[in-house]
Structures are given as C-alpha cells and as structure tokens.
Amino acid sequence: MTGTRLALRGPALSLKADPFAAPSRDCLDHIEDALIVIEDGVIAAIGPYAELAPGLSPDISLIDHRTGLIVPGFIDAHVHYPQLQMIGAFGEQLLEWLDTYTFPAEMSFADAAHAERVAGLFLRELLRAGTTTAMVYCTVHPHSVDAFFAESERFNTRMIAGKVLMDRNAPAPLLDTAQRGFDESAALIARWHRRGRQLYCVTPRFAPTSTDAQLDAAGALLREANGLFLQTHLCENPGEVEWVRELFPERASYLDVYAHAGLVGPRSMFGHAVHLHEGDFCTCHQAGAGLAHCPTSNLFLGSGLFRLFEAVDPRRPVKVGLGTDVGGGTSLSQLQSLNEAYKVAALTGHKLDAAQGLYLATLGGARALCLDDRLGRLAPGYEADIVVLDPKATPLLAFRSDYCRSIEELVFVLMTLGDDRAIRTTYVAGAPVYDRDRTGERFRYPTHA
Ligand code: GUN
Ligand code: ZN
Numbered sequence: 001m002t003g004t005r006l007a008l009r010g011p012a013l014s015l016k017a018d019p020f021a022a023p024s025r026d027c028l029d030h031i032e033d034a035l036i037v038i039e040d041g042v043i044a045a046i047g048p049y050a051e052l053a054p055g056l057s058p059d060i061s062l063i064d065h066r067t068g069l070i071v072p073g074f075i076d077a078h079v080h081y082p083q084l085q086m087i088g089a090f091g092e093q094l095l096e097w098l099d100t101y102t103f104p105a106e107m108s109f110a111d112a113a114h115a116e117r118v119a120g121l122f123l124r125e126l127l128r129a130g131t132t133t134a135m136v137y138c139t140v141h142p143h144s145v146d147a148f149f150a151e152s153e154r155f156n157t158r159m160i161a162g163k164v165l166m167d168r169n170a171p172a173p174l175l176d177t178a179q180r181g182f183d184e185s186a187a188l189i190a191r192w193h194r195r196g197r198q199l200y201c202v203t204p205r206f207a208p209t210s211t212d213a214q215l216d217a218a219g220a221l222l223r224e225a226n227g228l229f230l231q232t233h234l235c236e237n238p239g240e241v242e243w244v245r246e247l248f249p250e251r252a253s254y255l256d257v258y259a260h261a262g263l264v265g266p267r268s269m270f271g272h273a274v275h276l277h278e279g280d281f282c283t284c285h286q287a288g289a290g291l292a293h294c295p296t297s298n299l300f301l302g303s304g305l306f307r308l309f310e311a312v313d314p315r316r317p318v319k320v321g322l323g324t325d326v327g328g329g330t331s332l333s334q335l336q337s338l339n340e341a342y343k344v345a346a347l348t349g350h351k352l353d354a355a356q357g358l359y360l361a362t363l364g365g366a367r368a369l370c371l372d373d374r375l376g377r378l379a380p381g382y383e384a385d386i387v388v389l390d391p392k393a394t395p396l397l398a399f400r401s402d403y404c405r406s407i408e409e410l411v412f413v414l415m416t417l418g419d420d421r422a423i424r425t426t427y428v429a430g431a432p433v434y435d436r437d438r439t440g441e442r443f444r445y446p447t448h449a
Pocket of ligand 1: 205
C-alpha cells in the first residue's frame with residue numbers, strides 16, 4: 001500500500017447494483033458534491049461534502065475536482081498488449097487477420113527490450129484512457145509477462161495477465177508444447193500471482209491453437225494456486241466456429257471444448273461470444289463464467305453483433321464485462337467501447353442506457369472478474385482506483401454538456417463523444433499516476449511511503 005492520505009471533492013457517480021436486473025435510476029449512487037477520503041490506497045469514507053468536511057483532519061490534502069465527474073477506474077476485460085503495433089490493420093477477418101498481422105507482431109516480442117518498451121507504452125495508454133484494471137494477453141514468451149507485470153507493479157495497478165499458450169496452428173517461433181507451456185506458466189504464477197496487486201491468468205489463446213493435451217494442462221494449471229484466472233476466445237467469427245467443429249468433432253459445442261478441459265469456472269473470461277447458443281449461455285450462468293463484450297473489435301473485424309441483453313437475461317444472467325480487444329479493437333478508451341456498444345445494442349433492438357454503460361465499464365466488469373469486493377465502486381473499503389472525467393474536454397463536449405438536464409444525460413453524452421481527452425486524472429490506489437493537465441511529465445509512479 002502506498003500510505004497515501006488525501007481527499008477528493010466533486011460530483012461522484014458509481015453503481016451500487018446491476019441496472020440490467022433493476023431499474024437504472026435505483027442503481028446509481030450519485031453525490032452532487034462529494035468528499036472521498038482515501039487512506040492507504042483504499043476509500044475510507046465517501047459522502048456529501050457538507051457532512052464529511054467538518055470531520056476532515058486538517059493535515060489531509062484536499063483536491064478540488066468540482067468541475068469534473070468522479071467515477072471508478074474503468075475495467076477492460078479483454079485486451080492484448082502486444083498488438084498495439086498493429087491496431088487498425090486493414091482488410092481481414094479474424095483468421096486471416098491473425099496470420100497476416102497478429103502473429104508477425106507477436107513474434108517481435110522474442111526481443112525482451114521490445115516487450116519492455118511496448119509494456120511501458122501500453123500501461124500509459126491504459127491510464128490515459130482511464131482504465132485502471134485490465135485482463136491482458138501477453139505473448140507466448142515468458143519475458144513478455146515479466147515486462148508487463150514489472151511495469152504494472154511500478155504503477156501499482158491491479159492487473160490480470162498471462163503467457164499465451166499455443167502448441168499448434170501458429171508459426172513455429174510462437175509455439176510452446178503442453179509441457180513447456182505448463183512449466184513456464186507455473187514459474188510465472190510463482191513469480192507474479194498475488195504479488196502486490198498483480199494476478200495471474202492462465203491464457204490458452206483459443207481452441208484452434210491448443211491441442212487437447214495443452215487444454216488439459218491449462219486445467220491443471222488452474223488447480224495450481226488459489227484465485228487464478230482463465231482467459232481465452234470463444235465463438236468470435238463464423239469461420240473460427242466452423243474450424244473448432246472440425247478440430248473437435250466429439251464436443252457438443254465450442255464452449256464444451258473448454259468445459260471438457262475444466263476451463264469453465266467463476267474466474268473464467270471468454271472473449272467475444274458473438275455466436276453463442278442458449279445452452280452455452282446456461283452453462284456460463286451455472287459455472288459463473290464471464291463474457292467479454294468487445295464491440296469495437298467485433299465491428300472492426302466484421303465478427304458480428306454480441307447479444308448483450310440476451311446474455312444478461314435475468315432468468316439466467318451471465319456476467320458480462322467490457323473489452324477493448326486491442327489490436328482487433330480500435331481504441332483503448334472504454335468510453336469509445338461504450339459508444340460502439342450502444343450502436344450494437346441498437347442494431348439488436350435494445351437501448352443501452354448510461355447506467356448500464358457505466359456498469360459494464362466498472363462494477364459489472366469487476367463482478368465478471370470476481371473482484372467486486374474491492375473494485376468497481378466508490379464506497380468505503382474499495383480500492384481507490386478512481387478517474388476524474390472532464391465534461392468540457394473538447395469544444396463540442398463543452399457546448400453539448402451545457403444542455404444536459406440530468407446526470408444520466410451527461411454520462412450518456414460522455415459515452416458517445418468522450419475518449420481519452422475526457423480523462424483528466426487517473427488515481428491508482430489513491431495515487432495520481434496520470435494527470436492530463438500536469439505540466440511536464442503527465443505520468444508518475446506512486447511514491448511509496
Ligand atoms: N482469437 C484468437 N486470437 C485472437 C486475437 O488475438 N484477437 C482476437 N480478436 N481474436 C482472437
Ligand atoms: Zn482477443
């Protein structure tokens with residue numbers, strides 16, 4: 001912990017319940033002029049400024065964010081840090097896109113210095129976008145994981161990441177074997193899992209690039225330590241789904257391939273799930289597994305429209321987080337993900353409102369990752385990963401936000417027009433690690449007390 005003691009003043013908004021299960025207005029926790037007291041990286045108290053200010057110790061530093069909107073740090077449930085160098089690659093759908101752009105980019109991570117450089121840029125780009133927690137794919141190279149966690153540890157961010165496992169159907173330099181993948185992952189788990197705020201995620205890329213033996217090894221890895229996560233891709237693209245049917249004819253569905261290896265559990269996160277059937281939604285519900293909705297990627301790669309409102313059907317709700325899926329996705333900004341999520345909802349006959357959007361990017365993501373006891377809310381006991389949004393970040397936002405008549409309208413406009421420019425300050429465990437308006441260096445590692 002950082003030993004920080006500070007207090008933030010300003011309008012504060014977070015979710016206290018699931019707006020896909022209850023009326024949105026009942027789920028928002030809005031304090032027009034709030035005081036948030038932070039001690040040792042955790043929210044110690046939050047309430048109306050007028051009520052809390054008189055009891056505030058005079059030696060605490062008070063930061064005035066009254067022109068901003070204070071929300072929980074965003075959570076990205078699915079992203080690939082090694083793909084920054086090929087974000088926005090032209091012209092291909094998933095399987096050709098992997099061969100043409102993705103695998104060559106990931107091969108350049110054989111160079112540890114390259115991995116360190118990209119990890120440094122990636123963490124800064126996340127913080128600049130207001131994202132304080134992400135579930136991250138590294139590459140097959142163990143040092144790509146070391147580079148990522150080392151930089152995350154310097155920022156003290158709570159990150160979830162793992163070494164990609166691939167033992168077939170990819171270029172030879174990117175392949176491990178079931179045994180080597182197991183051994184390298186086990187060593188990384190021993191080094192990084194639960195070290196400070198870092199959490200390890202067992203990461204078979206997707207069924208086509210792992211043999212049964214490797215998927216079984218991933219299942220064995222999950223039993224190695226408490227609280228490990230699992231991430232992979234699921235039913236993203238029709239050609240991919242067909243390929244899995246050919247590779248695993250004995251399995252009832254794509255999800256069943258993973259279930260058979262013991263990979264479907266409460267800390268499992270499946271990316272995309274665009275072409276999922278009702279039976280698979282039921283399996284995810286029963287297992288408590290999460291799905292990552294990746295709208296900018298699903299649109300960019302022409303993968304399809306995720307049926308969010310079907311996934312969260314209150315009769316058998318599946319936990320859903322929001323993923324940028326960079327470099328398939330086109331932005332690290334969760335505000336931009338929500339902009340596209342709204343359009344995907346519209347195309348599937350639904351309205352994604354502001355409370356639902358903010359939920360997906362914060363508490364909903366935390367729930368999908370089983371971290372909602374510590375992340376995703378502005379409430380006492382929660383880790384102080386906090387973002388200050390700027391409703392006047394651009395001339396158009398400044399003009400438009402003056403016409404907003406409610407907090408919901410303002411948040412919706414930020415979801416639609418906002419991006420990294422609308423992130424004024426990012427706090428990690430109470431430390432201001434990014435400040436858009438700071439002169440000189442805008443990023444700062446927390447200073448440990
Ligand atoms: N499926 C397997 N690997 C990937 C990847 O890197 N990105 C996306 N979007 N889908 C995948
Ligand atoms: Zn992905």
